[in-house]
Amino acid sequence: xxxxADKSNFDTIVLKSELPVLVDFWAPWCxxxxxVLPVLEAISRDLDGIAKVVKVNADENPTLADRYKIMSxxxxxxxxxxxxxxxxxxxxxxxxxxxxxxx
Amino acid sequence: xxxxxxxxxxxxxxxxxxxLNRANxxxxxxxxxxxxxxxxxxxxxxxxGFEPISGKKLIEKGIQQAKKLNIPIHFESVxxxxxxxxxxxxxxxxxxxxxxxxxxxxxxxxxxLNVKNFHKYTGKGISFCSICDGFAFRNKxxxxxxxxxxxxxxxxxxxxxxxxxxxxTNGKNIEIETSYPVIFDExxxxxxxxxxxxxxxxxxxxxxxxxxxxIDTPSSLEFTKTLGIISxxxxxxxxxxxxxxxxxxxxxxxIIGGKLQISKAVYDGMQSAFGIINYLRIKKGPLK
Numbered sequence: 001x002x003x004x005a006d007k008s009n010f011d012t013i014v015l016k017s018e019l020p021v022l023v024d025f026w027a028p029w030c031x032x033x034x035x036v037l038p039v040l041e042a043i044s045r046d047l048d049g050i051a052k053v054v055k056v057n058a059d060e061n062p063t064l065a066d067r068y069k070i071m072s073x074x075x076x077x078x079x080x081x082x083x084x085x086x087x088x089x090x091x092x093x094x095x096x097x098x099x100x101x102x103x
Numbered sequence: 104x105x106x107x108x109x110x111x112x113x114x115x116x117x118x119x120x121x122x123l124n125r126a127n128x129x130x131x132x133x134x135x136x137x138x139x140x141x142x143x144x145x146x147x148x149x150x151x152g153f154e155p156i157s158g159k160k161l162i163e164k165g166i167q168q169a170k171k172l173n174i175p176i177h178f179e180s181v182x183x184x185x186x187x188x189x190x191x192x193x194x195x196x197x198x199x200x201x202x203x204x205x206x207x208x209x210x211x212x213x214x215x216l217n218v219k220n221f222h223k224y225t226g227k228g229i230s231f232c233s234i235c236d237g238f239a240f241r242n243k244x245x246x247x248x249x250x251x252x253x254x255x256x257x258x259x260x261x262x263x264x265x266x267x268x269x270x271x272t273n274g275k276n277i278e279i280e281t282s283y284p285v286i287f288d289e290x291x292x293x294x295x296x297x298x299x300x301x302x303x304x305x306x307x308x309x310x311x312x313x314x315x316x317x318i319d320t321p322s323s324l325e326f327t328k329t330l331g332i333i334s335x336x337x338x339x340x341x342x343x344x345x346x347x348x349x350x351x352x353x354x355x356x357x358i359i360g361g362k363l364q365i366s367k368a369v370y371d372g373m374q375s376a377f378g379i380i381n382y383l384r385i386k387k388g389p390l391k
Contacts, residue, residue: 030235032331035348039333059238069298071239071313072226089226090328091348093335 002044003054007061014054015082020101021052025068025075027059032091033074039094046094051101076100104201105129107379108193110181111208113138114365115356117165118372119206119379120174126380131200132169133193135180135320137162138210139357140365150365161365180320182256184330191351196252203386204379207332207339207347207354208372211363212324216248216273216316219292228299229314232328233257237264240313246302247283248290249317250275257317258283269309271302273318323358336360344378345371351386353379 005013005023014021024040026033044053058065058073068077068084078086078100086100107123109116112134123130136142137159145158153161166176179195184205186192191205221229230236242265247257250272258281261268270277270285277285288304293314295301301310316325323339326332333340333348338360345353355371357363 027238032232032235032328035331035333038348065239069227071228071298072230072232072236073238074235075226091331091333093333093340096335 001048002040003052005054005056007063010056010061010064013052014079017052017079019050019052020085020103021054021079022097022101023054023056023077023079025056025058025065025070025073025077027057027073029059030073036074036091039092039097042094043097047098047101047103050103078102104190104203105131106202106383107131107204107206108133108191108200108202109206109208110134110184110193111138111206111210111356112136112166112176112178113140113162113208113210113356113368114165115368115372115375116206116208117169118369119208119355119376120169120176120372121172122373122376123379124169124172124174126376128380128383131175131177131202133177133179133181133195133200134209135178140210147365180252181326182253182321184326186330186349186352204351204353204382206375206379207323207326207352207358208356208368208375209323209326209358211357212322212337215318215322216290218290220295221293224293224295224299224314227297228295228312229293229316231316231325233260233264233315233317234329236313236315237261240264243267243312244310245269245313245315246271246309246311247315247317248273249319251278251319253320254317255279255281257315261315269311271304341375344381345375346378346382351382353382 072089075089106128107130109132120130120132140158141162148155179197183194190201193200244267246269248271268283270283272287274289288306292303339354339358341354341359353375355375356368
């Protein structure tokens, strides 16, 4: 299941997560963000209980977008124990996005 | 409305056009020129049935063959590709086409700007997709690199984001009318820390927050970014039917990777045509 986070709960859901988290900074008007959605859904199913998949609407959460210097949508960031371990932009295959998590 | 618009006039695109035509599909093939095979000085010595032949000659023969079958071939530059639930829309520098399916057979993207630190700041201030990245530059200082109709197309979107736009032609003459400042210098180096902070040209340094690339014509790279096509190591990912992750959008030839050979491109063209024919048979109604 994909979790939606915003600035009020980002720290709890992402930074304090015990599981690795793949965060997708997206926006509703961004077409690539729509086409990558089935990939994210598949990852969240495959990695249920192993990692979290979280979406952050960059339009509605400019403070979070600024904090992580989001300049391209979609941007994917992997957090482990509150730290960024990997980051990429654009559309990727399921396998390559999974690799970012380095499980 | 066409059954299929093919973008690219190389061996993959034209082979697909011929197979689709023979299956009675209404197809149009569009390309700005002969592509990498026809523009270079390649001599082909390993293609079945041909004595050594120039790439240009081979491309011309392919196009001639398609024309004899009454396949419309248009030498136009594709400015944008879009889709909705019903159709694909391809805008060129001359007109607009609509079709039920689309085949990308553009060949591989070529690096268009030879500027120091270009890769380093791609995605960190340098963008190929104004729709994807424009939001991050609201009311900021941006450079748009370009000089022609493609530049004009991108400006239409970007000027809603910011008014602080400077055009860099990178040594080219400008072909459009614009009210924004135009710098004709050659770009030398991108400066920045975590993100882009400016551009060094052969005469000056310009402080900037972002740079959008809209030079020449959009490459397959730009189309894949804007459309959200899944790629892996610069190759578009297709399934067994040569369809990308976008329903009805197919790809063939060098753009999907593998051996960069004419025989492989021709094979791709044939296979993708069957994929498209199959898809059209299943999807009689609207796409979704």
